[in-house]
Amino acid sequence: DAKTTQPNSMESNEEEPVHLPCNHSTISGTDYIHWYRQLPSQGPEYVIHGLTSNVNNRMASLAIAEDRKSSTLILHRATLRDAAVYYCIRYYPAGKDMRFGAGTRLTVKP
C-alpha cells in the first residue's frame, strides 16, 4: 500500500513536546516524506518535509529513521493552536501526487 500508517489519535499537554510517529515501511529511495496538518474547517497546511536527513523549521522538526521506514514529527512546545489532524504523506516525485491517509488527531490539553 502506498499510504503511511499513523495512530488515530494522540493527546498532549500544553507547552510539552509532542512526538507524532509515522510508519512508511514500503517507501522507495526517491520518495519524500511530507507532513501537513488540518485545523478544523480549514484546508491542510504544510508543516515540513524531508528525504533522508533530519529537518528543522520554525514550525517543527522531522526525524527520519536511518532505514527511512519511519519518521517522527516533533512539535517542541505544543500550544492549543496546534490541535489538528496531522497527515504524514509519501510524496512521489514521478507521480507528483500526494496520498493522504486518515492522519493523527492531536488533542492539546491546557
Add this chain to the structure above:
Amino acid sequence: DAGVTQSPTHLIKTRGQQVTLRCSPKSGHDTVSWYQQALGQGPQFIFQYYEEEERQRGNFPDRFSGHQFPNYSSELNVNALLLGDSALYLCASSLGLAGGPYEQYFGPGTRLTVT
C-alpha cells in the same frame, strides 16, 4: 498575498446535476491540484494541472474533469452527481513539475452537498 481562493464556499445540488468549482492559485504558482475529502477522512487526490494540461490523475471516474486557464486558475467539473460525491473539495497550488517536493498551499475548500 491572497493565497489560494475557492468559490463557492458551499453548494447544494441534486443527484444527476452537474457542478463547476473554481480555484485561483497562490500568486506565482503555476500548478493546481484538486482533492476530495469525505467527512472524517483524509483528502483524496483527483488530478493535477500544469500548463493547461492534466498531468496526473487519481482513481476517479471520467465524470470528474477539469480545466486550467492561461492565468493558472482552474475549474473542477463533476457530471451526473451522485450522493457519494458529497464532500469538501480542496484546491492546492504549487510551483512547477520539475520533480522537486514542492509544498502545496491549500484553499479553504468548497463544501458540496448532493441531495
